Amino acid sequence: MRSVITTCRNALSVLKHEGPRFFWKRVELNIKSRFAGKKLILPVKLEDALAVDWTEPGPQLSDPVVVRDRKSHIAWVMSPPSATSGGHQNLFRFIDYAERAGHTCSVYIYNSLGVIVKESDLKQLLRESPAYPDVRARVHNLDERGVADDVDAIFATGWETAYPVFRDRSRARRFYFVQDFEPAFYPSGSEAILAENTYHFGFHGITAGGWLSKKLHDEYGMPTDHFDFSVDRTHYSLTNRARRKEIFFYARPVTPRRAFELGVIALGEFARQRPDYTINMAGWDVSDWDIPFEYKNLSGLSISELNPIYNRCAAGLVLSLSNMSLLPLELIASGVAPVVNDAPNNRLVSDNPFIEYVQPAPGAIAKRLVEVVSRQDAVERSIAMADSLEHTSWDDSGRQFVEAFERAMRG
Structure with a gap:
């Protein structure tokens, strides 16, 4: 019974947060797994x-x-x-x-x-x-x-x-x-x-x-x-000029290009070294995943909820294996240092000096997160990074x- 409830909950979550395009993709995969060969379903007619x-x-x-x-x-x-x-x-x-x-x-x-x-x-x-x-x-x-x-x-x-x-x-x-x-x-x-x-x-x-x-x-x-x-600075801005004791992870296990597992491995090591920091996971409900450290499961958030959360965080882990996400600039506008995997798909999109590019190895990611939150001038850098987008507009x-x-x- 629990598996049925979980399946229904996940299906409704996909429909709500991803829309019909991805919802029907999940339906297609389920049909293929249960009734292989009976019907072809693709996003294109x-x-x-x-x-x-x-x-x-x-x-x-x-x-x-x-x-x-x-x-x-x-x-x-x-x-x-x-x-x-x-x-x-x-x-x-x-x-x-x-x-x-x-x-x-x-x-x-x-x-x-x-x-x-x-x-x-x-x-x-x-x-x-x-x-x-x-x-x-x-x-x-x-x-x-x-x-x-x-x-x-x-x-x-x-x-x-x-x-x-x-x-x-x-x-x-x-x-x-x-x-x-x-x-x-x-x-x-x-x-x-x-x-x-x-x-x-x-x-x-x-x-x-x-x-x-x-x-x-x-x-x-x-x-x-x-x-x-x-970045839309009406939604993202610096409101916290004190030292921060939380970090943010864009966690989307249903989207492989966001490298969820890679991030979890890195965050496990970060949590071991800095257990005094709260880890926030947002982007998807991860309650059904076995994650080996304490974290806050924020699931999907509305745009109005993001800025207060960002302003509690010193660093944000945003991994992207295809085109760069919009999140790094949104984080910077809120004074959060984004830690991003180093690759042309990210570097050729933004040259903002406050993006913390790092090789996509779990140990290297964890090390960079620890370095970012340990900086003595973290508050000053937070203010400077938000100011770096002062004249940036859609x-x-x-x-x-x-x-x-x-x-x-x-x-």
């Missing part, structure tokens, strides 16, 4: 995956729309958003910037299971979540008719949406809003291949950070631009995005 042969460029790419003397109508094709999906929150941030620049935006919902999203429900979700901006964009469910006739540009926003964007019969110019290297979300297999194939579709990529831009251009020949990472990133988009639309 099977007919879309079959119809797109990227080795033969589609006719829609040969003569795309050019816009030079007016604003554009942009269609954004996306999976159904959820209240706490960070990827969707960031996506709507840039829809808002496009609208502020005078462009008309429309949202088209795509999913492989045919779930219909009501415009009123989505608008209510956006209104009730402080992390979402208030956009004017109308909401549609994408079907075989494609986008409206007056659309000038179509953005794919996740790998599964790139397939219907490729297939759309309009002359709208194709773009790809890329926030991470999505083939890395999966083990070697069908989903990884289907995701990687989308980088061959010929779309113009506008990426989150420079690492993705360089990778997609160098390895796949994509035309790319990028916008820099930033508005700058929004201008980068709009300039790249408009330049591409001019052909």
